[in-house]
Amino acid sequence: SQQGEEDPQALSIQEGENATMNCSYKTSINNLQWYRQNSGRGLVHLILIRSNEREKHSGRLRVTLDTSKKSSSLLITASRAADTASYFCATGETSGSRLTFGEGTQLTVNP
């Protein structure tokens, strides 16, 4: 079953705009990760935020985590056409190695 729910399911923006995707989860977590998937390909890790962190940056990416609301957001600034992909949040268990993925957000960046 899916732990995370992502919002929106699909997002279409123009190049140069910012894209924000949200993720909610249900259980206690050790960490939350964001992955990117180009159509029909494997997933690529973008960023990991631990449960005791509130915000993290990596290049044009900014991730926030609110454990009290069990939610996270991914912000991509100054988007490019090459950012077009599906983005998934994944929560890491407090005891094991399993990742539980959200349903994903399909981002389309129009040139």
Place this chain on the structure above:
Amino acid sequence: KAGVTQTPRYLIKTRGQQVTLSCSPISGHRSVSWYQQTPGQGLQFLFEYFSETQRNKGNFPGRFSGRQFSNSRSEMNVSTLELGDSALYLCASSLRRGPNTGELFFGEGSRLTVL
């Protein structure tokens, strides 16, 4: 450093057949996990292997099985294929296991179509 390699990339089977998928993790990675991705169910955890032992299993029927070899390479097998087994099967490797596993490194997947 070579990434995670999955073979075959594409395959077509008919109902009732069985299939074996292979995964070679990044050199030095000892943990291998498998995920099934379908349009309806999304990404679902199948199982995890570490040091040739299954450490964790998802909610899939016994038709889905796997193993890991001493060189950390892993295979998964699906017997008595059903139409609903059509999916992208993704393998991921990591250095460690446990709650501090960190990022997973995914292969490109094996696209299985069951007719």
